[in-house]
Each structure stands twice: as structure tokens, then as C-alpha cells.
Amino acid sequence: MKLVPAEGGGWMVMTNTANRSAQHVVVATGAWSGQLLEPLGIHVPLESERGYHAMLFDPETMPALPISNKTRAFGVTPMEDGLRVAGTVEIAGLDAPPNEERAKILVQHARRMFPGLSGAKVRYWMGLRPSTPDSLPILGAAPGRPGLHFAFGHGHFGMTGGPPSGRLVARMIAGERTGLDAALYSAQRFR
């Protein structure tokens, strides 16, 4: 995908399948947002904090509630499909292959917490947390680029923080009052 300023204002979003023009475009491509903006000469300090989970199917133990284990920095969540054990932070960029050993360590943590757990049937996953130096997202208008807006950088809390951020940025574009301290979330704060 490529972003190109459109003639007469607005932006062209070019993809493999189609091109679309719009007066306002919101960049909300998570950890890949920096990569998307670089060709426009826009540099945002974004790092992918890679995390892992192990999904344990048919677990021998199932807690009734999610538990956050602060001693070993991981969480266990009872889910319909099984028990999910998640955590870890790996700084290895966008393209490095997943390191399954990290997810295996999560299973070891869970087995220490629940000694009856075998971890026999397991599936591993790796995801990217789009993180900023101050752990706050970058929201709102791109400085000096009319019609371009940002909504990324939610780090560890994008599943919960992303939807309200989407609403806030939509209200900013519509010119509505948000009550947000825009400077706190602007990309300009890193200059």
C-alpha cells in the first residue's frame, strides 16, 4: 500500500487491488505505520514490541477468571477453545521470523503456576505491539499534511484503546470537540 498526495487536495491510497481517493485518510496500520509513512518523509518513533501466546487445548486445569502473573510477567485467560498464556516482549523489528522458544517459555511459566497442566496440545502465535517511546498512541492530524491523520502506537493496549481512539480521531476530523489534549497525542511531541 502507498499513500500519495492527490492533485487538488486529499490523498490517494494505492493498493494491489484498487486505488481510492479521499479528502481525509487515517493511517491505522499498527506497527507497520512507520514503514508506510517513511516514503512521505514522515518519521515516527515506532518500535514493534513483539509478544507471543501459547493456546493450550483441552487443558487439565482451567481457571475461572483471567489471571495476570506479575512475578513472571504473563497472563492466562480461560477461553472457549482452551487456556491462553500470553506475554513477553521481544525487540526484533517487523520482519524477523517468530522465535517459538519464547512461546514455549510461556508454557513452562503456566505449568509452574498450574502443576497439573501438561501443555500437550498447543498452538503458538506471535503478534506485534506498535509502541512509542512514551507508551501513548499517536492520534490526530499529521503536522503539515492536510487531510492525513494518525491513529496508531497503542502498544500493549490497542485492543482496548484502539476503538475509542478511532472514535476520537473521527470526531477530530469532523471538527468536533473531543476534550483531548491534542498536544499530548500529536506526532509533534517527539520533535
Ligand SMILES: Cc1cc2nc3c(=O)[nH]c(=O)nc-3n(C[C@H](O)[C@H](O)[C@H](O)COP(=O)(O)OP(=O)(O)OC[C@H]3O[C@@H](n4cnc5c(N)ncnc54)[C@H](O)[C@@H]3O)c2cc1C
Ligand atoms: C501477546 C500480545 C498480547 C496483547 N494483549 C493485549 C491486551 O490484553 N489488551 C490490549 O488492549 N491489547 C493487547 N495487545 C496489544 C494489541 O494487540 C495491539 O495494541 C493492537 O493490535 C494494535 O492495534 P492496531 O489496529 O493499531 O494494529 P494491528 O492490530 O497490528 O492492525 C494493523 C493492521 O494493518 C494492516 N496493515 C499493515 N500494513 C498494511 C499495509 N501496507 N496495507 C494494508 N494493510 C496493512 C495489518 O495487516 C493489520 O491488520 C497485545 C499484543 C500482543 C502481541
